[in-house]
Amino acid sequence: MGKDSRARVLADHQAMAIGRNIRVSPRKLNLVAQQIRGKKVDRALNELTFSEKRIARDVKKVLQSAIANAENNHDLDVDDLVVSQASVGKNLVMKRFHARARGNSGGVEKFFSQITIVVEEKREAEKKEAKPEAKAEAAPKKAPAKKPAAKKPAAKKSGKEKA
Numbered sequence: 001m002g003k004d005s006r007a008r009v010l011a012d013h014q015a016m017a018i019g020r021n022i023r024v025s026p027r028k029l030n031l032v033a034q035q036i037r038g039k040k041v042d043r044a045l046n047e048l049t050f051s052e053k054r055i056a057r058d059v060k061k062v063l064q065s066a067i068a069n070a071e072n073n074h075d076l077d078v079d080d081l082v083v084s085q086a087s088v089g090k091n092l093v094m095k096r097f098h099a100r101a102r103g104n105s106g107g108v109e110k111f112f113s114q115i116t117i118v119v120e121e122k123r124e125a126e127k128k129e130a131k132p133e134a135k136a137e138a139a140p141k142k143a144p145a146k147k148p149a150a151k152k153p154a155a156k157k158s159g160k161e162k163a
Helices: 026-036 041-049 056-074 126-136
Strands: 014-022 082-101 105-121
Touching: 014 056, 014 082, 026 041, 026 056, 026 082, 026 105, 041 056, 041 082, 056 082, 056 105
Parallel strands: none
Antiparallel strands: 014 105, 082 105
């Protein structure tokens, strides 16, 4: 009884974590997300730990959650994990007002955002093996084509032609 489980969105060598309702604008959060995209997990954690941005603590929690999901739910090796995606999106907006002169008001919007971090297992041995194979599969090099000989400019014809 009950619903069937949802089909898995990610590949078998990937794991994901989502942080919702993070109290910072998406634009500021994306600056921190850019720092960790494409990096190994241990290096990304170091950068978030020593970042001066306040929001880096929340991003670090989400990254640690993604690592834990990879290890516990999908049996991936933590040492081979890489941050393959770190996407940022909008969430709710609190609308407040600020009292202004002569009974007027100014609108204040307080933005919330969310971050989705996907970690992927990439083994070093696979990377090293893949590079030589790619070179072997490449087509054999052709000899460089020779440039056609430049045409000599025709001699200007004068009134008298030489025989």
